Amino acid sequence: MGDSVISTTPDPGNPWPRDMLLTIENGAQTLLDLLWVREAWALDPVGEDLPPVLVDTPDRETGGSGADRARWSVAWPALWGACLAHAGSQPDPRAIERLHDPSIPQAERRALLEQVSGPSWRDEFGDAAFTRRYDEWTSARFDEITSPEVLRRSPERERLEQLVPAWRAGLTTIVEIPCRGTFTRRVGPYGLLVTAETRSEPDGYAAALSSFA
Template identity: 45%
Template sequence: MQSEYPIPGNPWPREMLITVEDRPTTLLELLWIRETYALHPPGDDLPPMLELTPARAAVQLDAATRNEWENTWARIWQGAAAHACREHDPALFEQLQGTPPGSTEREALLRQLFGPDWGDEMGRGAFDDASYTAWEQTMSDAHMSTRLERLEDSPEWRAVSALTTAWRGGLTRIVTIPCRGEHTRRLTPHGLLLTAATRTDLAAYERALAPS
């Protein structure tokens, strides 16, 4: 997100470039898994529950599998959330093109590009449940219904003063998750994770952008 042309009285600094990721696929998959399989991962700094609750999975987990999934979920979430908040080096894509399929070097580059992922460690079987297809479609429809046509209508424009201060402090990337209430975490020097509800509420967004 960047102001592309001069507007008289425009408060948005021309050089300020902010990336807003409001559909972080890996994080959405993890949030869905946690709720549809009724996981209770360990940790006291986890995101709130989803705003749109998915249906429970048709297949119930046995105790051993549940314990494994809960511990794996907590570990992957921490790594995936931090990765989503990082600036990504475009040169990695060029390097990837020159590595042979299946090579150790290619695998390392893919990890740098895409970060930790549930499917890489646990397989994609969890997503075969019908609940995932239904929830993903509902989320897609909800996302499309809230799309804005103009920069001036965006939460960033409305909070431009606080955003500019945060940008001057190093912020360049904002990642939102569709969870309830306020939840804000500065996971990298340049990236901020927060709920969509926080971003759309001006006062809450300004609190999230304020220096810690």
């Protein structure tokens, strides 16, 4: 499943500022990979600011070794922080434009791809952790975020009073994760992390947006 990115732009007669463009990132694959691996493989990462558990708990994997789980648990917090920072950042348009040049050397192309795509679990550990259950979980997740009910929702338009000041303070990207409860964090100068529950709850979302401004 690829990233699900929604850009919200103004309609005639709507109070949405004419030049405000916002990205809602509710399918960041690198983050979903980490969240699934943590629970499916019963990892026990230690950190001061780790996200809550998933709403849809995946089935537990039974293969692998205790040594793998221990190694993965140790690496998980730092990798989460790096992937989250990239998900909340602004892409470099020069790097993206450069990638469209077919004449650039392969080494430069690989470096640009790494810059644009950011760090990931797969780059660090390969595909060994991902099984058929992962494919089933991500397929169900894709069906959920592309359902007509979800696509009809417009929580940003319903919270313009809080959104506009946040945007003026630098907010360009809202990263949504399918985790339980409330977990709102500022991600660098441009991003805000929220849970799906927070974004769907008007008062909770208003408070989350107000925390950025």
